Amino acid sequence: MSESERIRRTETIPQWKQEEVDELVDFIESYASVGIVGVAGIPSRQLQNMRRDLHGSAEVRMSRNTLTRRALEDVGDGLGGLTEFVSGQVALIGTNDNPFGLYQQLEASKTPAPINAGEVAPNDIVIPEGDTGIDPGPFVGELQQVGAEARIMDGSIKVTADSTVLETGEEVSDELANVLGELGIEPKEVGLDLRSVYSEGILFEPDELAIDVDEYRADVQSAAAAARNLSVNAAYPTARTAGTLLAKAVGEAKSVGLFAAIEDPELVPDLVAKADGQVRALAAQIDDDEALPEELRG
Amino acid sequence: MEYVYAALMLNETGEEINEDNVTAVLEAAGVDVEQSRVKALVAALEDVDIEEAIDTAAAAPAAGGAAGG
Amino acid sequence: MEYVYAALMLNETGEEINEDNVTAVLEAAGVDVEQSRVKALVAALEDVDIEEAIDTAAAAPAAGGAAGG
Amino acid sequence: MEYVYAALMLNETGEEINEDNVTAVLEAAGVDVEQSRVKALVAALEDVDIEEAIDTAAAAPAAGGAAGG
Amino acid sequence: MEYVYAALMLNETGEEINEDNVTAVLEAAGVDVEQSRVKALVAALEDVDIEEAIDTAAAAPAAGGAAGG
Amino acid sequence: MEYVYAALMLNETGEEINEDNVTAVLEAAGVDVEQSRVKALVAALEDVDIEEAIDTAAAAPAAGGAAGG
Amino acid sequence: MEYVYAALMLNETGEEINEDNVTAVLEAAGVDVEQSRVKALVAALEDVDIEEAIDTAAAAPAAGGAAGG
Numbered sequence: 036m037s038e039s040e041r042i043r044r045t046e047t048i049p050q051w052k053q054e055e056v057d058e059l060v061d062f063i064e065s066y067a068s069v070g071i072v073g074v075a076g077i078p079s080r081q082l083q084n085m086r087r088d089l090h091g092s093a094e095v096r097m098s099r100n101t102l103t104r105r106a107l108e109d110v111g112d113g114l115g116g117l118t119e120f121v122s123g124q125v126a127l128i129g130t131n132d133n134p135f136g137l138y139q140q141l142e143a144s145k146t147p148a149p150i151n152a153g154e155v156a157p158n159d160i161v162i163p164e165g166d167t168g169i170d171p172g173p174f175v176g177e178l179q180q181v182g183a184e185a186r187i188m189d190g191s192i193k194v195t196a197d198s199t200v201l202e203t204g205e206e207v208s209d210e211l212a213n214v215l216g217e218l219g220i221e222p223k224e225v226g227l228d229l230r231s232v233y234s235e236g237i238l239f240e241p242d243e244l245a246i247d248v249d250e251y252r253a254d255v256q257s258a259a260a261a262a263r264n265l266s267v268n269a270a271y272p273t274a275r276t277a278g279t280l281l282a283k284a285v286g287e288a289k290s291v292g293l294f295a296a297i298e299d300p301e302l303v304p305d306l307v308a309k310a311d312g313q314v315r316a317l318a319a320q321i322d323d324d325e326a327l328p329e330e331l332r333g
Numbered sequence: 334m335e336y337v338y339a340a341l342m343l344n345e346t347g348e349e350i351n352e353d354n355v356t357a358v359l360e361a362a363g364v365d366v367e368q369s370r371v372k373a374l375v376a377a378l379e380d381v382d383i384e385e386a387i388d389t390a391a392a393a394p395a396a397g398g399a400a401g402g
Numbered sequence: 403m404e405y406v407y408a409a410l411m412l413n414e415t416g417e418e419i420n421e422d423n424v425t426a427v428l429e430a431a432g433v434d435v436e437q438s439r440v441k442a443l444v445a446a447l448e449d450v451d452i453e454e455a456i457d458t459a460a461a462a463p464a465a466g467g468a469a470g471g
Numbered sequence: 472m473e474y475v476y477a478a479l480m481l482n483e484t485g486e487e488i489n490e491d492n493v494t495a496v497l498e499a500a501g502v503d504v505e506q507s508r509v510k511a512l513v514a515a516l517e518d519v520d521i522e523e524a525i526d527t528a529a530a531a532p533a534a535g536g537a538a539g540g
Numbered sequence: 541m542e543y544v545y546a547a548l549m550l551n552e553t554g555e556e557i558n559e560d561n562v563t564a565v566l567e568a569a570g571v572d573v574e575q576s577r578v579k580a581l582v583a584a585l586e587d588v589d590i591e592e593a594i595d596t597a598a599a600a601p602a603a604g605g606a607a608g609g
Numbered sequence: 610m611e612y613v614y615a616a617l618m619l620n621e622t623g624e625e626i627n628e629d630n631v632t633a634v635l636e637a638a639g640v641d642v643e644q645s646r647v648k649a650l651v652a653a654l655e656d657v658d659i660e661e662a663i664d665t666a667a668a669a670p671a672a673g674g675a676a677g678g
Numbered sequence: 679m680e681y682v683y684a685a686l687m688l689n690e691t692g693e694e695i696n697e698d699n700v701t702a703v704l705e706a707a708g709v710d711v712e713q714s715r716v717k718a719l720v721a722a723l724e725d726v727d728i729e730e731a732i733d734t735a736a737a738a739p740a741a742g743g744a745a746g747g
Binding site: 338343346348354358362363364 | 433
């Protein structure tokens with residue numbers, strides 16, 4: 036931004052706002068990756084704890100949304116793309132660490148919380164099958180009313196099957212909020228909710244940031260298997276595969292030796308066993324007891 | 334089992350599995366041959382595909398393994 | 403495989419597994435006997451407990467099956 | 472798979488699996504490197520016990536063979 | 541194993557698996573490259589269908605079938 | 610087993626598996642060669658397709674597995 | 679695989695598995711020896727318990743059975 040622009044802006048917005056924007060710009064420019072996190076519903080004490088836990092890996096900076104947007108636009112360089120995620124209760128987050136790692140860290144730090152009437156379900160709400168531990172009474176009717184399969188069994192109220200009582204995006208009714216509260220079900224995950232990150236020229240959204248570690252583990256396994264197979268099948272020995280290669284060679288020699296009935300001292304016991312197996316297999320095909328040795332007569 | 338081995342030997346050499354041949358092999362191995370068993374064996378093997386029977390032996394251990402498992 | 407069969411026949415009848423006996427059985431079965439194979443077989447069997455070899459084979463698949471099962 | 476191979480190479484040599492190292496290996500192999508894939512890989516592998524995964528893979532082919540059989 | 545990984549990477553990128561390329565990848569991974577191992581790798585892979593070799597399980601139990609047979 | 614390895618080596622190089630060649634390989638490995646064993650080996654392998662023998666063995670467990678599984 | 683067979687032969691005869699010996703066996707089998715592959719093999723086998731590896735193969739038939747079971 037040129038000096039003249041800066042002066043013009045200073046004239047159009049109050050001095051304190053411009054100072055705040057300048058601080059936000061400094062914040063944004065001091066990190067390799069900058070993102071927007073949702074902070075709605077986080078009690079202030081919990082938020083304090085989260086910020087402390089992130090210390091050293093990421094920093095959270097709150098401000099008015101208008102000023103945050105302005106700062107992002109001022110920095111430019113593609114960061115302006117983040118402004119569309121600035122709505123509701125949000126904050127800037129900055130890190131010099133791996134943004135995928137940051138996403139995982141934030142997801143892991145989320146904690147369950149109860150949902151209130153009037154709130155929108157962030158995911159399908161399910162009342163799980165099982166004994167509620169609640170004595171028979173009107174509560175069974177309340178359960179049924181919100182859509183759970185419930186009845187009285189063995190002296191208490193049981194939910195007889197996993198019951199989806201609200202789908203993602205639907206609003207929680209008073210009745211449902213009461214039932215969930217009674218059951219102690221906390222369907223929300225409260226925490227810093229990473230909506231998008233801009234990192235080294237690329238804007239990532241949550242579905243891109245959510246890495247499937249199991250998939251990577253499986254990839255590591257197939258890569259390791261590929262290397263093993265190649266090493267053994269191309270007979271290129273490595274420290275990890277020399278043993279397998281030896282075993283394969285021995286196996287091949289044994290195979291050929293047994294197939295060709297080579298009278299080698301190491302093979303003869305197996306050849307004896309093979310002959311025994313064959314004679315028994317043939318004897319098993321013979322129906323006439325008269326033709327069989329006594330030990331095999333049925 | 335020596336009677337069945339005699340049949341297997343003849344099978345390998347391609348000789349006919351008949352009473353004379355089986356008897357000859359058994360006698361060479363010092364067996365006091367019972368003609369009725371030779372007869373019964375030769376008759377019983379008439380309807381058996383020996384190669385196939387032997388191949389079953391290759392699969393048999395696995396089957397045994399299944400039983401053991 | 404006929405050489406092994408011959409040896410096992412002799413084992414069944416209790417005759418000694420030596421070169422002469424193995425050769426005799428093979429010849430009776432019409433085999434064009436290779437003396438070197440007879441020699442190698444007889445020598446190799448000298449240190450083998452035939453009954454044990456049969457039993458080991460019978461036991462192995464079951465053990466394997468157990469491991470697999 | 473080349474990204475994973477690069478990581479496994481570094482694992483074998485004892486070098487740290489970080490963005491710079493993975494990128495260097497990939498570039499040497501002629502890969503037109505996507506930084507975001509490198510980043511995702513590095514983050515994901517932080518939670519993977521690579522040696523354990525390799526050992527499981529070593530055992531797998533045999534098991535796989537069994538399944539295939 | 542890092543030498544094998546280097547070959548796998550080059551195979552994926554379609555680069556030729558020759559001594560120069562393998563060496564470059566290994567060096568990028570911080571390997572103190574032994575030229576003889578590179579040479580041996582390139583020689584071993586010369587007549588190998590890599591895709592096929594990767595997919596064929598390097599299971600030792602080939603002998604299993606023989607024992608069963 | 611060294612006699613069998615010698616035969617397999619000759620098979621890989623495409624050299625004829627005859628007494629002279631087998632003996633030469635064994636002697637190079639420091640074996641005190643028994644000519645009768647060499648003869649027996651050559652005779653046993655005379656009509657055998659070694660590649661097939663290796664492949665059959667490799668395939669057999671799969672067949673067994675199918676039966677057992 | 680001929681390089682591995684050569685090593686196994688030397689192991690059986692009790693000769694040292696070094697570059698000279700492996701080369702000699704390979705040459706006797708008519709192999710156009712690649713010194714780098716000999717080197718790689720000898721180096722790879724340095725830390726391997728060969729007897730143990732062979733025993734794994736010996737145990738393999740049981741494993742094959744397991745696969746079936």
